[in-house]
Amino acid sequence: xxxxxxxxxxPKSNEAVGERLRALRVSVTDNQSEFCRRVGIASNTWxxxxxxxxxxxxxxxxxxxxxxxxxxxxxxxxxxxxxxHQLAVRxxxxxxxxxxxxxxxxxxxxxxxPHERIGERGQG
Numbered sequence: 001x002x003x004x005x006x007x008x009x010x011p012k013s014n015e016a017v018g019e020r021l022r023a024l025r026v027s028v029t030d031n032q033s034e035f036c037r038r039v040g041i042a043s044n045t046w047x048x049x050x051x052x053x054x055x056x057x058x059x060x061x062x063x064x065x066x067x068x069x070x071x072x073x074x075x076x077x078x079x080x081x082x083x084x085h086q087l088a089v090r091x092x093x094x095x096x097x098x099x100x101x102x103x104x105x106x107x108x109x110x111x112x113x114p115h116e117r118i119g120e121r122g123q124g
Contacts, residue, residue, distance in 0.1 A: 011078030014052040019095070020075065024049040024068060027090035039067045 010016060018116045025046070040063055041056075048054045056064065059074050071082035080088055122124045 012076065014055050016078055016123070017055045017075060018050045018052040020078065020091075021046075021056075021064075023091050023094040024064070024070060024093040027087070028068060039063050 027030060028038075028101055029035050032046065033043055036046050037045075041060060045060075049056055056075070058072075061072055064075065065072060066068060069084055069087055071079070073079040073081070083091070
């Protein structure tokens with residue numbers, strides 16, 4: 001018998017969006033109340049996002065983008081290409097079993113690239 005697909009195999013699914021948002025919160029702080037206060041979203045609303053009951057509308061997603069530096073493409077599509085390198089590293093550490101797109105472990109954006117391409121000081 002074939003196993004059911006993991007819930008995060010579709011990076012656009014509510015489950016994948018919720019997992020990315022959970023990883024963002026964990027990478028920023030372990031305190032959900034503090035995280036929600038910073039982004040201006042009620043804790044019970046955030047909890048619904050993490051549990052894939054709902055996903056943030058555009059206004060709330062924009063609040064998350066402006067507060068934490070992620071992108072709408074990352075939130076909704078799982079595309080990590082626009083994430084700042086250090087944030088991508090922290091998020092990846094919060095999600096050791098999946099990559100930033102939500103479909104299996106893969107390279108961290110910027111990993112293995114010359115430092116001057118990822119904006120590190122003292123290079124080039």
